[in-house]
Ligand SMILES: Nc1nc2c(ncn2[C@@H]2O[C@H](COP(=O)(O)OP(=O)(O)O)[C@@H](O)[C@H]2O)c(=O)[nH]1
């Protein structure tokens with residue numbers, strides 16, 4: 001069953017109030033139901049193709065081509081699609097998979113395998129844990145920080161300080177402050193147009209002073225040029241590391257799932273520039289086809305840790321590869 005918040009985070013001590021198993025189970029089921037609902041269109045399209053190819057007629061060149069097309073259409077990406085279909089074809093040729101049911105189940109398994117990569121937990125044992133959040137403008141950094149802070153505080157009982165290091169636009173700081181109020185966490189900001197590195201520095205200093213458990217740093221997603229942005233993010237990173245050698249403990253990147261393969265390119269770029277340890281796939285409630293989760297995990301080897309499924313505080317969830325594959329494929 002789906003991972004929940006208590007599975008996602010590594011903690012020193014148990015959270016104050018962990019609900020009992022039936023309650024957790026019910027919540028998990030709720031997550032999954034909603035995810036399935038969000039992925040409905042993709043699932044219906046994929047399932048129809050799987051039905052037409054793997055369940056009916058002979059397995060030939062045409063079968064695999066059609067299946068490839070369907071997966072590419074679902075945003076799984078050319079490379080990942082080729083890998084999955086090749087493997088399925090190989091196993092079918094060896095005679096290990098007979099019948100549509102077996103083929104289709106194996107396909108779901110292969111997709112789940114690809115979506116599962118590296119260490120997909122978030123380690124909150126360092127005290128304090130510093131989380132740097134990066135990503136292209138508009139992909140959901142600030143919103144996600146609001147939701148994440150709220151969960152850390154309300155679900156896990158942790159204290160959070162947030163640093164408004166997106167100093168490029170004044171509105172960005174105000175937006176973060178509003179989220180801070182909703183989530184009930186402190187927001188550290190600098191004067192307008194101040195140096196992002198110094199805001200990050202200040203946020204960490206303040207967080208430590210107050211004995212915060214988690215310090216989250218928001219950053220800009222757009223500057224005059226892409227090189228400027230990458231240099232600035234690298235600098236923020238350096239400032240953090242200088243202050244706390246092990247930090248940032250996590251660098252999470254938001255990727256807008258509706259941007260398809262473009263998101264894979266963005267993740268590659270940011271990954272190379274600032275070292276991304278996890279992806280937050282946002283806007284899976286909208287027109288996203290969903291397959292991009294598999295493409296990122298498989299092609300870039302960066303785990304997807306969280307998914308955003310709306311604009312409200314509660315609309316952030318731990319990512320679960322098996323559920324995701326099921327939401328994409330199972331009837
Ligand atoms: N539907 C939906 N909208 C989202 C989600 N995450 C963020 N948004 C919206 O995307 C827009 C940009 O978000 P913002 O946090 O400002 O992005 P930032 O520029 O990366 O900080 C806002 O209108 C958010 O409400 C999500 O998971 N689902």
Ligand SMILES: [Mg+2]
Nearest residue numbers: 141142166172
């Ligand atoms: Mg922002």
